[in-house]
Amino acid sequence: DAADDVLLFRFSETRRKHPLAAKGGAKEAIRREREMLSPLREMADTVLNTSQYTVHQLRDAIVRRFRVSEVSGLHVGIVSFGYKYGIPLEADMVVDVRFLPNPNFIPDLKHLTGLDPKVRDYVMKYRSTKAFFGKLTSFLKFLLPLYTKEGKSYFTLGVGCTGGRHRSVVVAEAVKHSLPKPVAPVVVHRDISRSSPHVRSPQ
Template sequence: MTDEETRGRPDKSGVEVAVVTGLSGAGRSTAAKCLEDLGWFVVDNLPPELIATMVELGAQARGVITKVAVVMDVRSRAFTDDLASVIRDLDARGYKPRVLFLEATDDVLIRRFEQVRRSHPMQADGRLIDGIKAERDLLTPLREEADLVVDTTGLSVHQLRAKIEDVFGTESSLQTRVTVLSFGYKYGLPMDSDLVMDVRFLPNPFWIPELRDQTGKDPEVRNYVLTQEGADEFLDRYHDLLRLIGAGYRREGKRYMTLAVGCTGGKHRSVAIAEELARRMSTEDGTAVKVVHRDLGRE
């Protein structure tokens, strides 16, 4: 197996290493946030001489840290030679780091800097274009050695995220994580909900004496709620809607969804509907579902 084929594979300690670098304004911050969302431990602008030490510490964490990404830029003026040396050192130790290099055309970089009204880190007393040219010249050797070069000139933030996910994501990290949260309106709306489903249109088991002290997790209450007129049709249609919304979230790079299901007290209807909806959603590929009953157990 060649060095290129082994790059990016975890070594015997199970630690995978990536180095993200490139031109200022080309999307390093977006790449860092995307890697964090994919489960990587990300450190920004670590001095090159400390990279190997941090990776070794990660390797000693016994599975707590399995993916380490280091974001580097020219704020460390000597970093080009130092970083190349560190990459060779990590290679020699068996970590085989992958190097992601981000770039864009001069006109796009100028426009991005003007939009945020910041100076270029290598501009000094010169013009913005002077700083961009100096940085491009400085980083040329690193670009030539990079495992992956991404030109972000024509990419939106979501398109850049998609490219990074294709390279650095795993099946589990690319799942949409859905939390189905039952609650009672009498205790207030959940502040972190993306969508709110009101199931108070269904008859309330609270008014059935033999069901009052049970919850939506008990078979008797569950059957009572789910067999009410309109309940099954409501679940079918809402599930179809969630498929459509979930697909849109994934296209936009959003992989977390909190769906709140509410009834009066958060004990019967919302619990039963939340459990059933979660059961249906858990059968879909690429979706990880958990259920939380916020108000279950309250008086």
Template sequence: MIDDADATLSPERRDPAFPPSDAHPGPADVRRGDDSGEVLIVTGMSGAGRSTAANALEDLDWYVVDNLPPQMLRPLLDLAGRLGGQLPRIAAVVDVRGRDLFSELPAETQAIRDRSNLRVVFLDASDDVLVRRFEAVRRPHPLQGQGTLIDGIRRERDVLATLRESADVIIDTSRFNVHQLANRIADLFADAETPAHTVTLQSFGFKYGVPPDADLVADMRFLPNPFWDDDLRALTGEEQRVVDYVLSQEGAAEFLDAYAAALRPVFAGYQRENKRHSTVAVGCTGGKHRSVAMVNALAERLRDLPGVAVRVRHRDLGRE
């Protein structure tokens, strides 16, 4: 399977932005049977971005199965039913790598439509773009055989013509890059409650080392250390007396306001670039007082950002 080097949304009638045809149910009209979970079949042209789409769906907490024979779709749904809702959203990547088995996909798809909330997304791209992507990775087309690359692409188009016609969503990836395609998948298939970006605000002590996975690091050692106050030494930055002490220091409130304002466009940019997770590390000497108080205060300022989920972690709290 080939990731996109480049990928554009085709204005097809079965994209949710356009009304579905009468012959095929759209995403809002798919029949629901005994199974209450969502099922998504990802298919389309080799080189059109199926693996990028699969990775994006995994990031959205879909359970993704790659290169699944069509005959295994219904057993997979039966298993999901027996698991009692543990797999509420299943995505199966089904394509011509299955060779002769692939011919069973239309019949299996119809059978699943009768019992589940099913959508079929078809990824497509122009012939010249597909040729360029295959040449970039120096791999043959799965249907090329003894012919040329373009022979394989045209043969695949013939095989997939009926399936493309019956798809619920068609995405032309010719002009998308991998991030744009992942964002389009998120727009279509993210749960309404799934954040576009999750940031972990982590306090730490410089004496124990900077977190190696930190995307951004802030240093609170410009503030007086409560450690040198005998009344505060045994406390932590989660206790109100320490919080009041830290936040009342010169520059503390100014830093919080300025840093929160600086992070807002950063997280907005992360969402545009499909960076779904980041870590902002805030340090002091031991990770017990100043950094803890600042992380908690910063979290309060960021919790209302659209599309952003905020998590708090105090790495070194409790260490001697």
């Protein structure tokens, strides 16, 4: 699925005609298509809204949602993001980490990302970060088995900071490595390269 304005833009950008646009424009064709597919949508157990995705992000989202795990009944995805770009629509739960110390204000760290050990160490060294992270991981370890018990197949955690390059990336990676086996989270850093053209990867 996707928002109407996004679909209209995609048809315009690709210069493709909607299959149902023989009578009326694309907007009316999209409305008719939604009406025709409504019964299928009601039967679906997963609806993937692609409005915010690039092609590569859509591929990753499909892999996260439909990869079959042989070791766990619950597939866990973690998406780091920047609030300035919007909350990921697939997230079942969102954690706001904008209260953590911000590396963006440190000149030596500003152009790095949360994948760099220097940024990770800066964010994680504070007592407030350690206390928060301990409570977050304890909560997830309590919650995930309950989701599995109820038969839920997918759980996506969104972790957001302002731009999606520093704090959210650090926390998402830390959560990934803190969850006990057989949970094997798939992590996507949605906005890690969007905020700055000068982002440097860790050496």
